[in-house]
Amino acid sequence: MTTITGVETHDVRFPTSLSLDGSDAMNKDGDYSAAYVVIRTDDPQLSGFGFTFTIGRGNDLCVSAAAQRALPLIGRNVEEIVGDLGAIYRELQSDSQLRWLGPDKGVIHLALAAVMNAVWDLAARKAGKPLWRLLTDMTPTELVDAADLRYLSDALTREEAIALLADLAPTRQQRIAELADTGYPCYTTSAGWLGYSDEKLRRLCQEAVDAGYRYIKLKVGANREDDYRRLSLAREVIGWDVNLMIDANQVWDVPEAIDWVLSLAEFKPLWIEEPTSPDDILGHAAVRRAVAPIGVATGEHGMNRVLFKQLFQAEAIDFCQLDSARLGSVNEILAVYFMAKKFGVPVCPHAGGVGLCELVQHLSIFDYVAVSGSLEGRVTEFVDHLHEHFVEPCVVSAGAYVLPTQPGYSAEMFADSIEEFAFPAGRYWSTAAARR
Amino acid sequence: MTTITGVETHDVRFPTSLSLDGSDAMNKDGDYSAAYVVIRTDDPQLSGFGFTFTIGRGNDLCVSAAAQRALPLIGRNVEEIVGDLGAIYRELQSDSQLRWLGPDKGVIHLALAAVMNAVWDLAARKAGKPLWRLLTDMTPTELVDAADLRYLSDALTREEAIALLADLAPTRQQRIAELADTGYPCYTTSAGWLGYSDEKLRRLCQEAVDAGYRYIKLKVGANREDDYRRLSLAREVIGWDVNLMIDANQVWDVPEAIDWVLSLAEFKPLWIEEPTSPDDILGHAAVRRAVAPIGVATGEHGMNRVLFKQLFQAEAIDFCQLDSARLGSVNEILAVYFMAKKFGVPVCPHAGGVGLCELVQHLSIFDYVAVSGSLEGRVTEFVDHLHEHFVEPCVVSAGAYVLPTQPGYSAEMFADSIEEFAFPAGRYWSTAAARR
Numbered sequence: 001m002t003t004i005t006g007v008e009t010h011d012v013r014f015p016t017s018l019s020l021d022g023s024d025a026m027n028k029d030g031d032y033s034a035a036y037v038v039i040r041t042d043d044p045q046l047s048g049f050g051f052t053f054t055i056g057r058g059n060d061l062c063v064s065a066a067a068q069r070a071l072p073l074i075g076r077n078v079e080e081i082v083g084d085l086g087a088i089y090r091e092l093q094s095d096s097q098l099r100w101l102g103p104d105k106g107v108i109h110l111a112l113a114a115v116m117n118a119v120w121d122l123a124a125r126k127a128g129k130p131l132w133r134l135l136t137d138m139t140p141t142e143l144v145d146a147a148d149l150r151y152l153s154d155a156l157t158r159e160e161a162i163a164l165l166a167d168l169a170p171t172r173q174q175r176i177a178e179l180a181d182t183g184y185p186c187y188t189t190s191a192g193w194l195g196y197s198d199e200k201l202r203r204l205c206q207e208a209v210d211a212g213y214r215y216i217k218l219k220v221g222a223n224r225e226d227d228y229r230r231l232s233l234a235r236e237v238i239g240w241d242v243n244l245m246i247d248a249n250q251v252w253d254v255p256e257a258i259d260w261v262l263s264l265a266e267f268k269p270l271w272i273e274e275p276t277s278p279d280d281i282l283g284h285a286a287v288r289r290a291v292a293p294i295g296v297a298t299g300e301h302g303m304n305r306v307l308f309k310q311l312f313q314a315e316a317i318d319f320c321q322l323d324s325a326r327l328g329s330v331n332e333i334l335a336v337y338f339m340a341k342k343f344g345v346p347v348c349p350h351a352g353g354v355g356l357c358e359l360v361q362h363l364s365i366f367d368y369v370a371v372s373g374s375l376e377g378r379v380t381e382f383v384d385h386l387h388e389h390f391v392e393p394c395v396v397s398a399g400a401y402v403l404p405t406q407p408g409y410s411a412e413m414f415a416d417s418i419e420e421f422a423f424p425a426g427r428y429w430s431t432a433a434a435r436r
Numbered sequence: 437m438t439t440i441t442g443v444e445t446h447d448v449r450f451p452t453s454l455s456l457d458g459s460d461a462m463n464k465d466g467d468y469s470a471a472y473v474v475i476r477t478d479d480p481q482l483s484g485f486g487f488t489f490t491i492g493r494g495n496d497l498c499v500s501a502a503a504q505r506a507l508p509l510i511g512r513n514v515e516e517i518v519g520d521l522g523a524i525y526r527e528l529q530s531d532s533q534l535r536w537l538g539p540d541k542g543v544i545h546l547a548l549a550a551v552m553n554a555v556w557d558l559a560a561r562k563a564g565k566p567l568w569r570l571l572t573d574m575t576p577t578e579l580v581d582a583a584d585l586r587y588l589s590d591a592l593t594r595e596e597a598i599a600l601l602a603d604l605a606p607t608r609q610q611r612i613a614e615l616a617d618t619g620y621p622c623y624t625t626s627a628g629w630l631g632y633s634d635e636k637l638r639r640l641c642q643e644a645v646d647a648g649y650r651y652i653k654l655k656v657g658a659n660r661e662d663d664y665r666r667l668s669l670a671r672e673v674i675g676w677d678v679n680l681m682i683d684a685n686q687v688w689d690v691p692e693a694i695d696w697v698l699s700l701a702e703f704k705p706l707w708i709e710e711p712t713s714p715d716d717i718l719g720h721a722a723v724r725r726a727v728a729p730i731g732v733a734t735g736e737h738g739m740n741r742v743l744f745k746q747l748f749q750a751e752a753i754d755f756c757q758l759d760s761a762r763l764g765s766v767n768e769i770l771a772v773y774f775m776a777k778k779f780g781v782p783v784c785p786h787a788g789g790v791g792l793c794e795l796v797q798h799l800s801i802f803d804y805v806a807v808s809g810s811l812e813g814r815v816t817e818f819v820d821h822l823h824e825h826f827v828e829p830c831v832v833s834a835g836a837y838v839l840p841t842q843p844g845y846s847a848e849m850f851a852d853s854i855e856e857f858a859f860p861a862g863r864y865w866s867t868a869a870a871r872r
Contacts, residue, residue, distance in 0.1 A: 061537065097465075150689070
């Protein structure tokens, strides 16, 4: 028997604003950060690691909230917790006083994500499997029991969810073998940050094509002439066979979004990402109707499963970009995958930031193997930042994520990285003022 | 010239869980709390007071977030701040790193509400007017300039907003005179908490009718037989001329909501409040279509103006129950009132909790005088709890709020209340363990 002895939380911030990595029309100077959670047990070989992702200020709020969220774990039996991952999720989620601060959104939900990501990491390590394998070894009923289906029954019943998983269960091993061979396709955003010069944009586009990427994404939305020039330049470099996506990071009202996107239609973007407020289901539906055949993508700020349910019901999106550190971990993410399957919308998870690529590779593999059974229209984000801080960083080769092999959710950071970038007392931040 | 010298924050919690005041099907044991903000100036006679409302755990997160939100105020000129309340709102709101934790929702938005409520209180005190008077003395253009219209232009343009306010501007003084005479109609929830016995429910219903209330609200949703019995009992006491409303506090999925509400239709409720997830615009629309002529009401957990825009666009609600401490203070609330007017939906603000009644009386008066010009279908919540902690508590007489006369937003709490109920170090909480 193994017991959870404590939960550590860490406020870890990387000074990405210095290089304008991650700069876009809404987020000009983010310091990519993690509210990082470590679940310790009385087995020195067994811990669980998880986090949510923020861009700097307020990361401390997520850390404090995670510490509160995690309290019920302390002293609990590990075998019992990992034996019913739906039950522990519902227990942590249902604190009615914390619920008032959402429900299911904002800081308390980001904190739930951090804690439950660590619980899922713990479960996978305990089982000695990478997370994607833990999930693909679960039966349809076990998966549905772990999922958060509350408020979804008008769109997807429990029975429908089990049935759609059962259809693909017999052929899961074939798809695992296939992905072991090819990897899971990804695209890169590394080329397209708004703060980069034309010369750097051109060079990074060329490097991406040379590295085998068939999908490249650029940030837009700050200035129309700049967007036009940068897209022209990108198409010059990558040609017309490589897919080009554009991302406005929520800067427009609905009418402005429609007008602006149509003015860039000649560059044939595959999708416009986050054209407006992430909460605006009906607005996304209106944009989609107006800019077709350009697709509409959103989800990195999609706060919870109820939002995604409505995006599907309203036929508002062509691509679902769920976020592994914003939704309530695997429990809520499963529900979104099930609905996406039913409504026929491909899921292309948001990644980048700190460690999001490490997490989403597991989710995309699981999706193909157990839920969607298809790669059509599916491509997962990859951004080449900050992987050096992770003990088991994701590996991308020829534009595809290579299947992770180590037990867990790939969420563990190096102790030295945490010490250096702990905010505000770590080595980097405590001496930053002196360097500037 | 007056300068803001500092911002104090306080975590104030009242032990309401002991009496089951505020108990409902979702929130069984709330400790009504305020994340309380005081803006100090170098004029000892001039401060601004504001807060957001929570139900206990996590109030500390809102306090921390409010302290961060308020930082840009320190050292600023008061005349400049209160001279452009739209500008300071946009400045505080647009912190892009904090925005990542929402946007416009959860802890960071509750904190923005607390801080901007204090700024509006400061502005009204500086002007020597109650907040409702400050607002009704503003021109249509000034009001629209203060409002947050971002992401709303597909539903309401700036020009439309000014035009709808201009229509009523010439007759504002008539309606002020009328309300000075009659007060603004309210209803009571004090009778209907789920934790109260049948005998207490009966007695409180009788007392409410005797006190002149024409609207009474009961909590439902925990148990069907209990609901049926309690509604029978309430109708026995209040008869059929008094309006009866029911409130499920988000416990149902959509199909369950429809089924349950129809099973209570014989009691002719005026509205069903919060039948399902507060985020579920399309779900509320489905419930509304199914249970008519019973109305659908929601909004106390309505996270921001983009949600309300869609509730209006989707014809999802009959009554809009915006919350004065959850929306981004008057700036965002104005936008919701303008949209409600355009879409023809009466606003019946949520109140109760700590101090919400003190705030909403100002908003309802403003609405009648300057925006809606109508009392039809409009009734504002009143709950008789915790008013004794406020320096200028609201006054209700014969089922109506009496017009406040003192300068400000009625948000100031007694220093002694703050000291006693400060969490965890105040007199009450530091000795609570010994008493139990």
